[in-house]
Each structure stands twice: as C-alpha cells, then as structure tokens.
Amino acid sequence: MAMEMASMAAAIGVSIPVLRFLLCFVATIPVSLAWRLVPGTLPRHLYAALSGAVLSYLSFGASSNLHFLIPMAMSYASMLFIRRYAGVITFFTGFGYLIGCHVYYMSGDAWKEGGIDATGALMVLTLKVISCAINYSDGLLKEESLREAQKKNRLVRCPSLVEYIGYCLCCGSHFAGPVYEMKDYLEWTEHKGIWASSANSPLPSPLGATLRALLQAAISRWKYYFIWSISEASIIISGFGFSGWSDSSPPKPLWDRAKNVDILGVEFATSAVQLPLVWNIQVSTWLRHYVYERLIEKGKKPGFFQLLATQTISAVWHGLYPGYIIFFVQSALMIAGSRVIYRWQQAVKAKNFLLRKMLMFTNFAYTLLVLNYSCIGFMVLSLKETLAAYQSVYFVGTVVPIIVILLGYIIKPARPVRSKTQKTH
Numbered sequence: 001m002a003m004e005m006a007s008m009a010a011a012i013g014v015s016i017p018v019l020r021f022l023l024c025f026v027a028t029i030p031v032s033l034a035w036r037l038v039p040g041t042l043p044r045h046l047y048a049a050l051s052g053a054v055l056s057y058l059s060f061g062a063s064s065n066l067h068f069l070i071p072m073a074m075s076y077a078s079m080l081f082i083r084r085y086a087g088v089i090t091f092f093t094g095f096g097y098l099i100g101c102h103v104y105y106m107s108g109d110a111w112k113e114g115g116i117d118a119t120g121a122l123m124v125l126t127l128k129v130i131s132c133a134i135n136y137s138d139g140l141l142k143e144e145s146l147r148e149a150q151k152k153n154r155l156v157r158c159p160s161l162v163e164y165i166g167y168c169l170c171c172g173s174h175f176a177g178p179v180y181e182m183k184d185y186l187e188w189t190e191h192k193g194i195w196a197s198s199a200n201s202p203l204p205s206p207l208g209a210t211l212r213a214l215l216q217a218a219i220s221r222w223k224y225y226f227i228w229s230i231s232e233a234s235i236i237i238s239g240f241g242f243s244g245w246s247d248s249s250p251p252k253p254l255w256d257r258a259k260n261v262d263i264l265g266v267e268f269a270t271s272a273v274q275l276p277l278v279w280n281i282q283v284s285t286w287l288r289h290y291v292y293e294r295l296i297e298k299g300k301k302p303g304f305f306q307l308l309a310t311q312t313i314s315a316v317w318h319g320l321y322p323g324y325i326i327f328f329v330q331s332a333l334m335i336a337g338s339r340v341i342y343r344w345q346q347a348v349k350a351k352n353f354l355l356r357k358m359l360m361f362t363n364f365a366y367t368l369l370v371l372n373y374s375c376i377g378f379m380v381l382s383l384k385e386t387l388a389a390y391q392s393v394y395f396v397g398t399v400v401p402i403i404v405i406l407l408g409y410i411i412k413p414a415r416p417v418r419s420k421t422q423k424t425h
Helices: 002-012 016-035 041-060 062-081 083-105 107-112 119-138 148-153 161-169 182-189 207-218 223-238 263-267 272-278 281-295 304-318 322-347 353-380 383-392 396-410 420-424
Strands: none
Touching: 002 016, 016 041, 016 223, 041 062, 041 161, 041 182, 062 083, 062 119, 062 161, 083 119, 083 304, 119 148, 119 161, 119 182, 119 281, 119 304, 148 182, 148 281, 161 182, 207 223, 263 272, 272 281, 272 322, 272 353, 281 304, 304 322, 322 353, 322 383, 322 396, 353 383, 353 396
C-alpha cells in the first residue's frame, strides 16, 4: 500500500501526506451523498460527527481530532456556564489557540516543503465555534436591537452536545469550508425550513449543481478554485447547499450556500470593493457579520478603522507570517481607494457617459494593479521577499492607494440626487 501511495504521489507531483489529504478531501463527496440515506435526526448528527472525525484521522492523524476538541470544548463550556460572554470568550480563546497552532506548525513552510497539517481545518472550525457562541449570546438580546443577520442566526436554546459536535465536524465543510451557521445546520438535519419537503413541494435534485461544481474544479487554474469547488460539490450533493428558490417564473433552485468563489467575478472585478463578494465568499460574510458590523457604533457610519480591523483579523486567521499581515493591510488600502474612485464615478451625471466609463475603467485598472502587487505577500509569506518584490516596482501598489485616499479628502463630489422612488428602496 505504501509503495502504491508513493508511486501515485510521484506520478502527480505531490508528497504522500498531500496525496492522502487529497484522497480524503475528494472522498467527502460520496460521504456527503451517503448522509442523505441516513434515517432520523440523531443518526444524522452522529454520522456528520463520525465521518468528519474519521476523515480527519486518515488525513492528519489522531492528533488532529485532539486539536479540534480543545476549541470545541472551550466554546461549549462557555455557552453552558457563561452565556452572556460566551461569544467574547470563544472569540479570544479560539483565535488564541489557532494562533498558537499557527506558530507551532508554521503551516506555510510545511506546504512549501510538501507537507500538510490540520491547521487549515482548524481555521474553519474556529470560525464555526465563534459564530455559534456569539449567536447563542445574541439570543439573550432584544430582537429589535439586532441587525438582520443577528435576527436570522441567533440561537435561543443551547445546542445539545451531539448537535454541536455534528455541526463542528460535518465532513462536507470540515477541511476547507465553507463556514455555515448552526441554525442552518439544525434545520437541514431536522428537515425544517427550506429543507422541509412534501408531496406538493419536493426538494430539488442537487445533481446538476454538483456536476457544475465538479466541472469548475476540473478546469480551475488556481489551487484555491479547485479546493473550493470540491467543497462546494460536497455540500451541494448532501442537500445542505440548497439556499431557496429564485424569484423567476418558474422559480429555479439556488445553491449558493456552499459557494466560496465566483471565478468570473474574481477575474473581471471592476472594483476592489467587489472582491470580498466573489472571493472566499463565506469567510468574507463571516468577517462582515462577526467583526466589521459589530465594530460600527450605533448611529454612525463605518470608516477605515472598521475595514482595517476586519482585514487584520483576517490576516491573523490565515497565519502570523508577515506576508499575510502585509497583504491584508494592503487590501484595506486597496478597498478604501476603490471606494473613493467609485464615489467619483457615481457623482458623474448619467448623461456624461464617456467620463463615467473612464472612471469605471480607472477603477478596474486600479484594482488589477494593486491586487496583483499586493498578493505577492500572500504567496511568498516572508518579509524580506515581500519587501524585495514591492521595492522592485517602487512600491507602486502602496503609493497609489494612499494618493487616491488623500485625494478623496480633497476632491469631494456632491452626492447624486436620488429620486423619491430610489429612496423608498
């Protein structure tokens, strides 16, 4: 068996640990399909938990499940005994443990040397336990004081231990996401909400959407596209990826719950502001709901501080390499500069078609330049190599956003007047 694994790994140009991970990762698709055949709510929770634990063991070894157990236990204990502060406690203990694992394993170096460890799966788990604890804390608050996302995801009762473990380890999203909410997981498992089927309204078949995700994985040019597309296929085929029906006539099933990347949206983004909406979509949504929006004071508008803090949390979540920190600070500058250009574009009257198009192209070129410049840090990780790469192009991707942001304070276009009809919307 070892010889066969070695020859297979050599044939596709990866190490044996990476091959083992890839085999288990692809196996999440048939394992998720089998979930549909499990009868009863409790057996489905147990199946989700056991399948995730077994695949983790086969991929990373027994220590992986011990690593997962620690943040899970800390979070669940805080939910049981200190509900009001469970979200805050879980946020800091979860990120603290993740940071410790990042430092100990230095996963970026392991990947470069052909190795792999469980910190990638731990990253996903960390977001899950934090959101669950925060939503349980939100269950104590008055509904009228909450934002729409808080109202939708708040938990009024503590999940049972079996429900909680199934939610954390459900194999379809355990390795590489997407992140999802406890409330959605419970409704899916219990066949409630949009997953409630009847003779008059049967659930749609996931086959077409699964094949689309697999085709997307097959033609992907980036490893991120491949990984996210396989995860998407795994969640869709289990039925969990179903997110409701479209408003079209006749209505069509939507499968956006598992979507983590819009490839065409990434490749042809006309503004940096669009990138969080099309790249690592579910993590971006998590950051918006649990970091960005919660830093905004009531009655005030968000500013650069909220943006920078959110991107810094994202950097720490990815790892403590200088390249990650630099990339996400750069991305905050990039988005802030893009917003300035967009405001200029919106201030131009519709009849001045040429100028509007020129500003739109400027934003596209700006995004393309700064994004390709910034992502060097994400790829090389080390401070020395990142700064050397930036210096070779005279730090253009840092200087340009700063200049645009400063110009935004000088050139302040009047806000376009909206009609009464627009205001009502």
